[in-house]
Amino acid sequence: MRIIHGSPYARTNYVIWAMKELGLDFDVNPVNPMKGETRHPDYLALNPNGLIPTLEEGDLILWETMAINMYLAKTYGDGLLWATDPQQEAQIMQWLAFGHVNLDEPAVNYLLHLNILPEEMRSEAKLEEAKTDIVPLLEVLDGHLAGRNYLVDDRFTIADLSLAAILDYPRKAGYDLSKYSNISPWLTRCVERPIRVEMNKI
Ligand SMILES: N[C@@H](CCC(=O)N[C@@H](CS)C(=O)NCC(=O)O)C(=O)O
CATH class of the missing domain: 1.20.1050.10 (Glutathione S-transferase Yfyf (Class Pi); Chain A, domain 2)
Incomplete structure (x- = not known):
């Protein structure tokens, strides 16, 4: 199960675009910073920075948009979004x-x-x-x-x-x-x- 926690309109959008290009299945768990949802203890347990997005993929919890997109491209994008050279x-x-x-x-x-x-x-x-x-x-x-x-x-x-x-x-x-x-x-x-x-x- 792959879940992206965030708002489709914020930096989360960069990750959603990558997952769609890679043909990956995912669910979006809406987390709205404007409503204080990034400060909720359950969310802080995932991402102690209190920022979106956060990717959850099995046991992997990953934050920072750049790291998430690098991980996705490198893991699933060989010959597509990443490089072998x-x-x-x-x-x-x-x-x-x-x-x-x-x-x-x-x-x-x-x-x-x-x-x-x-x-x-x-x-x-x-x-x-x-x-x-x-x-x-x-x-x-x-x-x-x-x-x-x-x-x-x-x-x-x-x-x-x-x-x-x-x-x-x-x-x-x-x-x-x-x-x-x-x-x-x-x-x-x-x-x-x-x-x-x-x-x-x-
Ligand atoms: N460097 C982080 C920045 C994340 C970030 O600032 N996210 C914003 C939304 S796009 C956020 O969560 N803001 C909530 C807040 O500042 O409380 C990344 O690229 O993932």
Whole structure:
């Protein structure tokens, strides 16, 4: 039995996309941080950080989105979302770290202060900071994608999935990526995958 604990609209969404691409069966146990459900003792017993998502797969309890997606891709994605060549594997990990450690923070802060947080908690200064902080990261990504269809090995891997998932929310919220001439077609290529199109209908 595989259970993903979280909210389909938060970072949990990155994991759900990966599981769907890999054709894995799973249940979603809804955990809503806005209702304090991440602070419930039962949830803290799974993830002492009080954050979503958490993957439960048999005896395995795993948190941190990047670790979960690496585990899923590596275990079930050979030839699909992962790589067998150690150098390509390292490049996938490089882009995952870039996405989850660097890019995710300003992307999420942009959304939080644009429209997700209750109005009284939003900050114009933090919104502007997120917009500024994301620019050099987008420039790095755009530069790498010049002349490439995908981040590693010119095929869709967990690195593309994770970075596209991170950027898909700002894109849908109106963040203008059009000036990044390589990111724009790459992101379209990723989010127009049939599984993602289905997910975006919900
Ligand atoms: N580094 C963690 C971050 C997880 C995280 O911040 N999750 C958010 C929702 S997307 C959360 O649980 N927030 C609840 C809170 O901050 O109390 C990961 O990537 O899994």
